[in-house]
Amino acid sequence: MFHLVSCGYHYVHPGGLAIDRPRGAGNFAFVFFRSKSEVIVEGVRTIVPSGTHILFHPESSHRYAGIEPPFVNDWLHCEGAGMEEWLRDIHYPINQPVKAIDSHLISRCIIELQRISSHGGQLAASILDLELRSLFMKICNSKGGWTLPEGQNHYYGAFVDLRSELHNSPQIRVSVEELAARVNMSKSYFQHVYKQFFGVSVMADIIRGRLEYAQYLLVNSRLSVAEISVICGYDNDTHFMRQFKKFIGVTPRGYRVSSLEKKP
Structure with a gap:
């Protein structure tokens, strides 16, 4: 079962924000950048535009910061036995910036994760497991199955x-x-x-x-x-x-x- 450790929707940092994890987060960290940002993963620097998301591996050194304030992002941390293998099976890109095809989908899923986590209940853990899997599969489905109209x-x-x-x-x-x-x-x-x-x-x-x-x-x-x-x-x-x-x-x-x- 996959577990939601924490999550946040549309966090606004007026003065900017820099996150530095030289040893990784210890769990999978998903960040949806709503602001243009600098990201360094295992020493490789990338400038990512607004509307980009990255899933950081638990043990990967990474740092990110907004190019200029305010810094705005959605985020979640999750973990679970067999999660890395499952992500590999669905061909989810880890430590790679991905331009969101549907940013609305990502925000909606994180809001739902936040709601379920705060409400609790005897089935909350199972529901969160399914919601996490659903989010990652939807992202992969959009990325892999998207066909553009010819000529456009x-x-x-x-x-x-x-x-x-x-x-x-x-x-x-x-x-x-x-x-x-x-x-x-x-x-x-x-x-x-x-x-x-x-x-x-x-x-x-x-x-x-x-x-x-x-x-x-x-x-x-x-x-x-x-x-x-x-x-x-x-x-x-x-x-x-x-x-x-x-x-x-x-x-x-x-x-x-x-x-x-x-x-x-």
């Missing part, structure tokens, strides 16, 4: 970077026209390519990212609904509340009360 391959890197930026900065207010202009496309063709790559329209993707981050803040912070609406990119809290109710099914306050009541 050269756009893919730019679209991944753009999508990571949207997911990592939900407060940014941007139009589809502005996004299309950044990759030198018409609005209609940009929307077509975006859906081809990610299976969802750009606006639906933006809304989903904003609302999932809002859900996290409602449960894990004392920010008011109005403050959360601004952080998540809404012009006013009325629009935020209407959209939240439409897609989540309850009001933001109702979601907060219901979620907090479920906490032990």
Whole structure:
């Protein structure tokens, strides 16, 4: 069974952060970099862009730090008998930077791991084992099974970077026209390519990212609904509340009360 040692979602370090583990972490350390960072693994230095993740081997010397503040990341530590062999069997890259195809997936999985760990219960350990395996398999499945529409391959890197930026900065207010202009496309063709790559329209993707981050803040912070609406990119809290109710099914306050009541 694989065990979750610890995890964190969207940790913001305003003054920057440097982690130095000359003997390794002692367990598998997964880091999703939301900021451009310098990473040194076994003496090899790499600059990784925002939206990159690395799974560090328990015994591998590694160091990482943001290029400039703030440093923002998601992370988890895990361990378990046979874990290294299992990761090798599914061809998971260890100690290698990997550009996230779906940063939203990674954040969603870490939020769920955090929720299950905090709630506890007699089946929590088994559920966490399955969730950890699911995360690593989903990453491998996306990496290995992704096929790009013919003729659009050269756009893919730019679209991944753009999508990571949207997911990592939900407060940014941007139009589809502005996004299309950044990759030198018409609005209609940009929307077509975006859906081809990610299976969802750009606006639906933006809304989903904003609302999932809002859900996290409602449960894990004392920010008011109005403050959360601004952080998540809404012009006013009325629009935020209407959209939240439409897609989540309850009001933001109702979601907060219901979620907090479920906490032990």
